[in-house]
Amino acid sequence: MDRRRFLGMAATGVASAAGMSALSGCGSGPGSGDVTLKLVAADYGTPGADNSSKIYWQKLADTFTRKNPEISVDVTVYSWNDIGKKLGDMVDSGDPPDIAQVDSYASWAAEGKLYKVNELLPIPDQAEFLVSLAEAGEVQRVQYGLPFVTSTRVLMYNKDLFAKAGLDPDKPPESWEALKSAARRLKQAGVQIPYGLPLGPEEAQGEALMWCLGNGGSYVDSVGNYTINSPENIETMEWLRDNLVVPGYTEPAPQRVDRQKLFEAFSAGKVGVLNGHPTLVQQADKKGLSYGTGKLPGRDGPADGTLGVGDWMMAFKKRDHREACGKFLSFVYEEKNHYAFAARYGLLPVTTSASERMRKDKKHKKLWPFLDQLAAAEFYPVGKVSWTGTNAALKKSVGKAAMKGGDPKAVLTALQRRAEAAEKAES
Incomplete structure (x- = not known):
């Protein structure tokens, strides 16, 4: 992993067409039919305040299901103090969620428990991620972690x-x-x-x-x-x-x-x-x-x-819901949905379109110095x-x-x- 990753605001392709062959068809197979996805996410809200991430995720899940009635999403949100252990216990007991949002992914990727990103998202969606964050989601040059939000200091x-x-x-x-x-x-x-x-x-x-x-x-x-x-x-x-x-x-x-x-x-x-x-x-x-x-x-x-610090989303293979996971994750990263979360909690987006939107949004002018720092940010070696x-x-x-x-x-x-x-x- 490079010691310093320079982020470009223009994304490059991070997957080959060959890597997308698994997404070429719909219909029968994993993800088709009635599916309930289990989502476990971290809470970015302030303790005691009425801004829990559960509100965001539940609203997003309900909107997604209205558009995709064959897929429902069961949302669980834990505090940052608890989510590491809770998620680890789920994985260790053989009952991981379909999708998780937390601060690490590498050990599960190395154990073969996660889908590769190119098994989940179409190439245009992958190309939206800021380049260095996509690279930081790699283990042995294969991307498993989807950057969720980021911040600088x-x-x-x-x-x-x-x-x-x-x-x-x-x-x-x-x-x-x-x-x-x-x-x-x-x-x-x-x-x-x-x-x-x-x-x-x-x-x-x-x-x-x-x-x-x-x-x-x-x-x-x-x-x-x-x-x-x-x-x-x-x-x-x-x-x-x-x-x-x-x-x-x-x-x-x-x-x-x-x-x-x-x-x-x-x-x-x-x-x-x-x-x-x-x-x-x-x-x-x-x-x-x-x-x-x-x-x-x-x-x-x-x-x-x-x-630079990034948090990650990942999809587990255990429940065999690859296609449904991919649909939901594509929805999560649509510009309006991704921007809504970043803006709500004063964090930086991880996609080109949402980052450009924040750069133009004067309501978030005070975050521009943090955006300016992305080009020279060093991330933890999370891969x-x-x-x-x-x-x-x-x-x-x-x-x-x-x-x-x-x-x-x-x-x-x-x-x-x-x-x-x-x-x-x-x-």
Whole structure:
């Protein structure tokens, strides 16, 4: 897998005509007749709010069935905290859903449990996916994962707190030293959390990777070998520890701080600067916060790239509903349906037509900086079967590298050895 995948807004063909032979006929066979598809999806709604993804999926399923009365869709939605285990248990017990929407797919693809994308969608539908996201859905150069929505990260900062600290509210810090200087000024001005560093188990792997990218590091090299304990990554975590954590510019124990906690604190006006996700834009706007955005700071200037994260849809073979799965997935990715979901939750679309629509929609102007970042975004190596376990280990442990008294070399080397062992076991 390429270390950095450059996304083009004009899609290219990702399947051959020969690969579509399985879709050439209808009538008898899997998918024909009365079918009930089981769909399991993740909830993007805010806990306690009336914006559960169940509402979107149920409405979409009902509309689809009215147009395709021979196919009904049974919708189940789980929180992100639960869906991984719930879906894993279903698959392990031999009763997977027909279609699932979650954050990984590679292990099931490697076990032969998923349909290939070219067994599900016609070529025009496949060609709609942004190129690098389609490639990121591949295992050994065969696409199994359908990108669902994506996001990138930008630096976000509180303009009022910047002004209070005597900083230019229209000039975000562009280098690590500039960020350190801003954090020091913010602390002196009494800001509760000058820099929000979420290295707790919710998404520590993402925050750490964003910082490593700013120093020329990554989790894998250009041919997909793990580089978790590279000199660049060790240096990055040492800098974080010594220049932000130890001086007290972050919360005292960032290895225990989750992203959502800091997002809520930022929206409440308690955080000066952090790396932001598109959903934070919605949260901050609801609170009437005055904020600015910028590129992620790098060691010597703005980082060349940023983190890109995608979630995935997949279709399981077990219930033999290939044709019905394909029809429903084609409906899911119709421009109006796909755009409706992305726009509802402030996320980025994964198809060319929906992305172009968002670019023209001034209601989503605040998401344009995130769209701009797609061209230089680096995605997790989700096509590696070993990534699931490696990702879990990073979430649990990588934050310890930057804590007070932490040993970045020891922490990252332990993670590297675990990743290499998992890779070897899968080969």
